[in-house]
Amino acid sequence: xxxxxxxxxxxxxxxxxxxxxxxxxxxxxxxxxxxxxxxxxxxxxxxxxxxxxxxxxxxxxxxxxxxxxxxxxxxxxxxxxxxxxxxxxxxxxxxxxxxxxxxxxxxxxxxxxxxxxxxxxxxxxxxxxxxxxxxxxxxxxxxxxxxxxxxxxxxxxxxxxxxxxxxxxxxxxxxxxxxxxxxxxxxxxxxxxxxxxxxxxxxxxx
Amino acid sequence: xxxxxxxxxxxxxxxxxxxxxxxxxxxxxxxxxxxxxxxxxxxxxxxxxxxxxxxxxxxxxxxxxxxxxxxxxxxxxxxxxxxxxxxxxxxxxxxxxxxxxxxxxxxxxxxxxxxxxxxxxxxxxxxxxxxxxxxxxxxxxxxxxxxxxxxxxxxxxxxxxxxxxxxxxxxxxxxxxxxxxxxxxxxxxxxxxxxxxxxxxxxxxxxxxxxxxxxxxxxxxxxxxxxxxxxxxxxxxxxxxxxxxxxxxxxxxxxxxxxxxxxxxxxxxxxxxxxxxxxx
Numbered sequence: 001x002x003x004x005x006x007x008x009x010x011x012x013x014x015x016x017x018x019x020x021x022x023x024x025x026x027x028x029x030x031x032x033x034x035x036x037x038x039x040x041x042x043x044x045x046x047x048x049x050x051x052x053x054x055x056x057x058x059x060x061x062x063x064x065x066x067x068x069x070x071x072x073x074x075x076x077x078x079x080x081x082x083x084x085x086x087x088x089x090x091x092x093x094x095x096x097x098x099x100x101x102x103x104x105x106x107x108x109x110x111x112x113x114x115x116x117x118x119x120x121x122x123x124x125x126x127x128x129x130x131x132x133x134x135x136x137x138x139x140x141x142x143x144x145x146x147x148x149x150x151x152x153x154x155x156x157x158x159x160x161x162x163x164x165x166x167x168x169x170x171x172x173x174x175x176x177x178x179x180x181x182x183x184x185x186x187x188x189x190x191x192x193x194x195x196x197x198x199x200x201x202x203x204x205x206x
Numbered sequence: 207x208x209x210x211x212x213x214x215x216x217x218x219x220x221x222x223x224x225x226x227x228x229x230x231x232x233x234x235x236x237x238x239x240x241x242x243x244x245x246x247x248x249x250x251x252x253x254x255x256x257x258x259x260x261x262x263x264x265x266x267x268x269x270x271x272x273x274x275x276x277x278x279x280x281x282x283x284x285x286x287x288x289x290x291x292x293x294x295x296x297x298x299x300x301x302x303x304x305x306x307x308x309x310x311x312x313x314x315x316x317x318x319x320x321x322x323x324x325x326x327x328x329x330x331x332x333x334x335x336x337x338x339x340x341x342x343x344x345x346x347x348x349x350x351x352x353x354x355x356x357x358x359x360x361x362x363x364x365x366x367x368x369x370x371x372x373x374x375x376x377x378x379x380x381x382x383x384x385x386x387x388x389x390x391x392x393x394x395x396x397x398x399x400x401x402x403x404x405x406x407x408x409x410x411x412x413x414x415x416x417x418x419x420x421x422x423x424x425x426x427x428x429x430x431x432x433x434x435x436x437x438x439x440x441x442x443x444x445x446x447x448x449x450x451x452x453x454x455x456x457x458x459x460x461x462x463x464x465x466x467x468x469x470x471x472x473x474x475x476x477x478x479x480x481x482x483x484x485x486x
Contacts, residue, residue: 023369025443026435032376033384033431037424039377040384049416061420068424080370084377091337099248099329180413185424 023076031077034065035084041065042085042092049177059174062089063111064181067138070116071131071186078112103153107145114141127190128183135182136175143171221345228270229343232454233352235464236344239266241356242467243336246474251482253324259474260332267339277338281331288330292323347452350375355454368448376434384427391422 041047041062048058066085070078086108089098098104115138122130144167151163223229228236243263250256264274344352354371361367395418 023366025438026432028369028373029376029435029438030428030431032373033380033427033434034424035373035377036380036384037427039381040388043381044385044388046388046419061416064420065424072428080373084374091333099333177413177416181417181420184417184421188421188425189428 027073027077027080030073031069031080031084034069034077034081035088037065038062038081038085039088042088059170059177061174061177061181063108063139063142063174064135064178064185066108066112067115067134067178067182068185070112070138071119071134071182072189075113075116078116079109080112082108082110082112100149100153103146103149107142107149110145111138111141114138128187131183131186132179135179138182139175139178140171143167143174147171222272222342223345224271226269226271226343227457227459228266230457231343231460231463232355232456233344233348234355234454235456235460235467236340236348237352237356238464239467240336240340242471242474245471246478247329247332249475249478251325251478253321253328255478255481256325256328256332260328260335262470263332263335263339267335267342270339270343272339272342274335277335277342278331280334280338284330288327291326346378349378351450351452351454376431380427380430383430384423387426388419388423391419395419 038047047060047062049061050058062085066078066081069081083105086101086105089108090101090104115134118137119130119134122133147163147167151160243259246259247256250259264277267274267277341349350371353374354367357365357367357370
């Protein structure tokens with residue numbers, strides 16, 4: 001029953017090393033996957049829902065993966081997905097207003113954190129309510145911080161007046177939509193987890 | 207009805223190995239290059255500077271044997287939007303200081319506005335070219351390693367650079383997967399007569415018509431993510447003690463390149479700050 005290793009080789013007990021990772025692998029991968037969802041929603045323009053004000057004033061849904069990440073996996077994941085969303089919006093930006101990390105990156109990172117904070121009180125007893133509250137809170141954070149920073153940093157292009165108008169017309173709609181979407185996904189996902197995991201996709205691919 | 211062809215929009219750049227000096231640089235240097243670009247770009251507030259910066263990028267492209275016109279191709283899809291934005295800005299300009307070029311009654315076009323718009327275009331083109339260049343000279347593996355190597359020094363301050371770059375790799379790898387998922391969902395729903403068109407003002411109704419697209423997309427992506435985690439853990443992937451199969455060594459002259467980039471950064475920022483007011 002010797003281990004068969006030469007004296008110079010090192011044994012690494014698998015369990016020990018798995019625990020030593022600073023951030024659990026699961027959170028890293030889920031953050032990356034949700035980040036990809038935010039990117040694809042933005043790049044294919046599917047994340048832009050047409051709205052009365054016309055092109056350029058669509059309702060955006062890309063903040064929702066950030067919120068979902070925060071609700072399901074915690075503030076670190078929310079922060080990370082927000083960062084990915086923010087970085088991508090900086091790259092995709094055509095108006096020049098979002099090239100500034102303070103308008104594009106920081107608000108989105110806070111979306112994740114705020115969403116998580118809003119969810120926590122409800123997490124144990126009323127997760128669906130919590131998900132809806134997180135959706136509203138996260139979306140409003142996005143609206144207020146992004147428009148606010150634009151109005152502060154680029155007063156010539158975005159007057160305070162304009163920011164408030166856009167904020168009120170779009171903001172509430174986006175918050176409502178975010179709530180609905182977040183609840184739907186979270187409810188489904190937590191239901192799947194309870195029933196025992198990855199049955200669906202794995203089944204399909206046989 | 208939105209187009210069903212999504213893959214055309216989501217290309218993350220075309221890596222074409224032309225074997226040039228630039229291609230053979232270590233990924234960390236390439237990332238340093240793009241960071242320098244962005245730093246200089248932020249420091250440059252005038253049109254002249256931005257155009258010069260853009261020309262530097264195109265020159266680097268030539269040096270890397272990448273076709274500069276190819277890099278600028280990305281402007282085409284954004285063009286309609288930019289034109290509309292320009293027209294709206296010109297028309298709805300609140301009276302700002304500066305001479306008016308043409309006046310037609312209540313509407314007038316100010317020089318300042320035109321310059322602001324030119325700056326916008328120049329910045330957009332420059333950023334597009336720079337990112338295009340980066341993706342043209344950096345293989346997909348290298349992107350992940352490059353981010354990691356570049357951020358490695360931050361590890362000393364507690365920033366989880368390895369985990370961070372792993373997350374970026376996962377995101378990059380998932381983008382085509384998610385796009386494919388999206389496409390198949392849209393096609394499946396469309397074949398069943400589902401329409402995601404916005405129906406009116408009611409937010410709840412709007413969101414509900416969006417659900418059949420959004421929910422499956424996110425849930426299936428999460429499921430794939432979990433499978434990936436299982437697969438990685440089953441192969442004993444851990445965060446610590448990692449070695450790499452591909453080791454990047456600096457090639458001859460690379461130290462000079464890094465030095466050159468640093469000098470360029472300093473010069474660029476200085477130029478941007480000094481000439482901010484004097485040149486248009």
